[in-house]
Amino acid sequence: MKEIQNWIFDWCGTLSDDLLNVFIASMNVFGKLGLERLSLEEFKREFRAPYMLFYKKFTNESKERIDRLYQQEIRLAKRSEPFPEVKELLEFLIKNGKKLAILSSYPRERLEEEIRYHGLQKFFIDVITSHNKMRAMTTLMKRNGLLAEETAYIGDMDYDVEVGKKARVITIAVSWGFQTKERLLLARPDFLIEKLNVEEIKRVIS
Numbered sequence: 001m002k003e004i005q006n007w008i009f010d011w012c013g014t015l016s017d018d019l020l021n022v023f024i025a026s027m028n029v030f031g032k033l034g035l036e037r038l039s040l041e042e043f044k045r046e047f048r049a050p051y052m053l054f055y056k057k058f059t060n061e062s063k064e065r066i067d068r069l070y071q072q073e074i075r076l077a078k079r080s081e082p083f084p085e086v087k088e089l090l091e092f093l094i095k096n097g098k099k100l101a102i103l104s105s106y107p108r109e110r111l112e113e114e115i116r117y118h119g120l121q122k123f124f125i126d127v128i129t130s131h132n133k134m135r136a137m138t139t140l141m142k143r144n145g146l147l148a149e150e151t152a153y154i155g156d157m158d159y160d161v162e163v164g165k166k167a168r169v170i171t172i173a174v175s176w177g178f179q180t181k182e183r184l185l186l187a188r189p190d191f192l193i194e195k196l197n198v199e200e201i202k203r204v205i206s
Contacts, residue, residue, distance in 0.1 A: 026073075033059055
């Protein structure tokens with residue numbers, strides 16, 4: 001394996017500690033649709049991406065209405081915080097000459113606002129938001145001249161692993177996000193990490 005030069009991060013549940021925000025917003029949508037709410041553990045077991053795969057398990061409601069309801073709820077959520085050692089990790093990667101980017105399905109306006117608020121915008125050469133992460137991954141890599149064999153995608157869901165594998169990049173799953181560790185292992189990522197810090201990343205790149 002070539003040394004990883006390019007690090008593409010998911011945002012929600014990977015760099016940003018927003019599981020509870022998304023869970024609460026989603027369950028409020030369930031309430032407005034007359035659906036029985038899930039516990040947090042049930043949510044982590046059932047959640048899928050793209051997100052309509054999750055909602056279709058419980059309702060035939062249109063994507064347009066679900067989008068509208070979810071946007072209303074997530075706007076009411078408090079601003080999410082990055083996980084504690086995120087900034088230190090990003091600084092370590094930049095100091096070692098790595099290129100960093102974000103590929104997320106999070107609403108772009110809210111994502112950019114959170115990145116700016118936490119002073120993280122200086123670390124990333126590109127930020128792309130899309131529910132079609134496969135197409136977005138292709139766009140991100142082409143316009144930044146990233147080679148697949150030198151690139152890793154780090155995410156918290158089996159969908160992120162699937163996207164990375166289709167793009168032929170190195171896949172790194174994180175165990176603290178929106179899905180259970182068991183579901184992530186079924187997706188067969190190249191690496192599964194338990195903490196987002198310099199020591200754990202050094203283990204991956206060594």
